[in-house]
Amino acid sequence: MKKLFAIASALLLCGSTAFAQEEKPAHFKLYGFIRNYVTADTREVNAGTQDLFFYMPKDKNMQGDVDLNAGFNWRYLSLTTRLGLDVSAYKFGRMNLSGKVEADFYSLSGTGASAIIPQLRLRQAFVKLTWDESPLALTLGQAWHPMGVDLPHITNLESGAPFNPFNRSPQVTLDYTAGDFTFTASVLYLNHFLPTGPNDKSTEYYKYGLPELYLGAAYKSGKFLAKLGFDMVNMRPYRTVADNGTTVKAKGLLSTISPFLFLQYTDGKFQLRAKTIFAQAGEHMNLLSGYGVASYDAATHTYTYTPMQDWASFVSFQYGKKTQLMCTLGYFKQFGTTRDLLDPVGEFWMNTAADTKIQQAFRATPTIAWNIGKFTVSLEYNLTAAQFGRGNRNARGMYDGTPEWVLNHRFICMTKFNF
Secondary structure (H helix, E strand, O other), X not given: OHHHHHHHHHHHHHXXXXXXXXXXXOEEEEEEEEEEEEEEEEEOEEEEOOOOEEEEEOOOOEEOOEEOOEEEEEEEEOOOOEEEEEEEEEEEOOEEEEEEEEEEEEEEOOXXXXXXXXXXXXXXXEEEEEEOOOOEEEEEEEEEOOOOOOOOOOOOOOOOOOOOOOOEEEEEEEEEXXXXXXXXXXXXXXXXXXXXXXXXXXXXHHHOOEEEEEEEEEEEEOOEEEEEEEEEEEEOOOOEEEEOOEEEEOEOOEEEEEEEEEEEEEEOOEEXXXXXXXXXXXXXXXXXXXXXXXXXXXXXXXXXXXXXXXXEEEEEEEEOOOEEEEEEEEEEEEEEEOOOOOOOOOOEEEOOOOOOOEEEEEEEEEEEEEEEOOEEEEEEEXXXXXXXXXXXXXXXXOEOOOOEEEEEEEEEEEEEEEO
16 A cells, blocks of 8 residues: 555656746846937927927028028937846746846927927837747737838837838737748837827727738748738727717728838948838838828718838938948828728828828938947938928829929938947
């Protein structure tokens, strides 16, 4: 009897050991930088964050022979100084976890003098799960949008927007790697970068619509990297409508699809990048886009929407390590809405970050940067030319007059100490 008990105890101990899950503690790394910008423009600009996040020059504002928007202006700011924490190497059984919490001094709040005091805001907060001997990786939380993660070579704060998609969003992203290919599927919810609609910028359009979806594939081999993806949005601009003194639910979704292609070549100290996107209503990615109402059925309270179509592209390169030469060329063009607008003035909404009359734009940003250990100094020249529509907005959201080009020359000096 004692022998049987001893054997049973030994088997139980072996079984419990076999099924035990080993836990390894995580590693933590604090990082960040102190960044300062001095910028100067030759005219007034459409920009955010104390004019650091630069979109486009402002249109002419003529009073007689004088353009009130022309003239030198400058600013010196330490905004976007950043703090972050990387978490890695946590392991529980076969599951590996890493994560990131990142914030910077960016958001401006309050009124009067307090409106220019930066507040700490959340940039990224996500956890990434992988499993031993598994091709899957799962990202949960706020991270870069899959279409915005590959940025051009530039030191200006806007990182190429609106010629490059710029967006960070809460998401669930699944990556599957097979050899040189990685396939990606994401479900996203937008809350930092929003479209404009009947109630200005609001999360309610997505909250009462369907999740944003992304499907893409990447190929990486040696010096080459290529990505192809599609972003799909279904949102509900109108939730209710008035009908004979009562409020009833409105029907209809705005459905859009935006494909993009990204190419990268790296050889030693040289790197070349190119990205192009044909967007529909891409204002949630900081593109100068929009959408409007194509038709309304009063009997069923159903709206039909039509998105603005836009083409945004950039080509950029970087060479060097201690001394770096960089340049980005960007081009943006609007092609009008997919259908005629019911009301091009009252029920058509464009990205309010920049002038809604912009029809196309060009940017060139030659840059030189010196890296002295963890300290960087860069000088950048930013030439941006925007074509503004004249006359009246037509049924496709374009203008019937002769357009006019407006130029801005921006000069930027950035210093950054990484730690």
